[in-house]
Amino acid sequence: MSKRAAEDESLAAPLKGGDRPEAMDVDKDHDMGEFEDDFEDEFESEDEIIEAGVDGRPDAEREAEEGAMDVDGGPETFMVGRQQLEAGQTLTPDTTTYKMLHSLSTPWPCLSFDIIRDGLGENRNVYPATMYTVAGTQADGAQANDNSLLVMKFSGLSKMQGEDGEDSDDEDSDDEDTDPILEHKSIPLNTTTNRIRSHQSPAQDPSRPPTTLTATMTESSQVLIHDITPHLASFDTPGMIVTPQQNKPVCTIRAHKTEGYGVDWSPLHPAGKLLTGDNDGLIYVTTRTDGGGFVTDTRPFRGHTGSVEEIQWSPSEANVFASASSDGTVRVWDVRSKSRSPALTMKISNYDVNVMSWCRQTSHLLATGADDGEWAVWDLRQWSSNPSAKPAPLANFNFHHEQITSIEWHPTDDSIVAVAAGDNTVTLWDLAVELDDEESRDTAGVSDVPPQLLFVHYQNMVKELHWHPQIPGALVATGEQFSVFRTISV
Template structure:
């Protein structure tokens, strides 16, 4: 069996019996070699380290050497073996190689396969409590499939339970650890309830519920919106699906779950991906608002009243290409942001006349701006991810208003580590300086902007090619075509990601 490693925590091994989709973890180290968060190890260092044998000092001084003990070194044309280092996005696996996780990098790590790829999902809030730290954990998510045949697609609610801590090796276990009973080598349990969906699901988003707002009772709806490839946005009540997962023998009300509660047809036949909910009243349906953006650069607002949903017919128009993502302001009820394939980020106020943006960054990235995320704790910070693989952090206080003069703002931080388009980005729900991102280089990265470069770490690169930003905490890989990543708002530090081959649920020692 051959192995290749990434720094000291990532390995790749040749084994036909292993799952070729198994991920691995990597957490850059930041202090000295004895510290758990030390600096990157040299991938070549082990090639030249002493193996502990005692070498005769006289031999080193040129004295005679017994050739039977130390035979003369023969010249050879063979080259020394290459460094056994694997860098996601830079290197490719061989035909007989698979990624193998270093479980010591994770507090928890689980995988879940699906029948058809679910390239968009959202985390559903539950009534199990906030700030949950004990294991095994339970999580609920909603996802939409992308099956080859449009009529085979579904909206599914998954309940993932028995999510135990990652099994530790015997030598790593502490007999005095109070949490030893939580470390169990036991498979998680996955249950699901689904409803049919016409067409593949481009994006799915759940009605937002704050920590102070409990899960709606069975009698009240819990809405989820799906952007279909047919050009329609369907709104579903998934509360009965959750109840069916939690209540043995529960009979699903077919009429309530088999058809959408409402369908937004404002976009005609134009397909779209951008979507975001806003709510000033929690589970109160009369306070809900949802924005949807399409590939023809138009953004529509749909609101709810006591009588139901209301589509506004006049679109917001300032973009000149496909609208890729939308985000409501966390503090201003009438303000939202959008990003587009026209390389810009626009800021809007729904009260403005003419449905034009009120401020913006015209050249936010040198290519399509794929995703944005608005900081919930520091409302003037906005993240953006581009098609070139770059991540920018923007201070919205520097963004110029329309009709005013001034220079184009520059990002307060520009992170260029991913080697392919950024596919998802999201601020940590409670830590104002941390965020997660995913890329088409098949990796998820975790970041902390509060970190600064250590003097001993300056100039550190991976394989002498890819600079390692000091803000990079962790790199997770092993999934194929990762499309979205979300933090679980009720289980601190837990990340869920989806790709072509299913879901990963993990929590690292870095967060």
């Protein structure tokens, strides 16, 4: 949940699905906004470091806001997406509901990003936390040539402290007073990024790190595959320089005639197998060969009558994938099909189906999010090839009043789902929650708030979110800024 406080500031309007955030007004002389390309002409041995306060704002600004809140008698609880802000009001987070909360800025908004698995350990709860990500920028218009792929390291991610200055929980911590730091390596793209996904192939030598690949769906319709292994290594190898040759894509896929948003690497093909879908409704498969090259099958999968908005491989069947489209359908395919047509087609919405997430813990569960703000969970075992069959979703929610922009199952809990929407919110849901009769009476008057709703996090222009696979409960979301947080609810 969030709180509101009076300030001479207003919220930007949420973006519709597919819209690109406007470029941020960046003062190039300010440390927070200066992201120079490390590889244009000269090379430096030190990475660029960007520091932010606890919530991404200068201490003076935050203290002034807290003072204004005290004058007004304290903030009120505010439900984002259900209430309207009054003129001159803006939102501040209720920090008592977070275990960790940080904002980090980039010079241009990023529509899409992905989290890179690292070698720092599984299920870690040590703070300050460190994580690695990759993102593509959204510099439009005259600045389009400034676009780049950003390989980033977030560090110094400390946890929240209690009001008495003590730790808010009993987890291990080395230093609670650190500020978050963002280091980056920049790979020039000269085009905006619609969506980016990463893949790691195990090294033949166990002592060496895995090869980390990225696939970038661009506005130019090309799909660029980069090997960012040296970029990641350079963060933790003093003096290591990434050469211009290592910034070049290892493969450029030119099969698509229009831009697209659907892209996914198979989790069951270690070498690398990639799906890409475009606005013409066509889907292509690109496979990494034994020699390290890439081959794209020129025969597309056809069936959608609208743009392919999302693609995901099955987490349990190596030859099966699903796609979601602006035609309101989800289709399930088998790559071995000679007809290149879908095995199953299900009309699930009268609106664009923007996003989709396949549950890795229970692989017959699929979550979808549509342009009308509704998201749903489906049991694929109830789907059939009979076109007249219309199974009901296991659960569906219309809490959000704007389009769903991202959805993802918790990596280890098949009842927890995170959802991002155009109403500037990230919501966390527990599908296992049910109300008994007494609880139903207690919740009278808030019937439009489902009992499964665990948490509401405000983030301006939020576009995509991901759970961190190695830090339990940690979420990263991109919008006007990057938000890294962990709630006390999950």
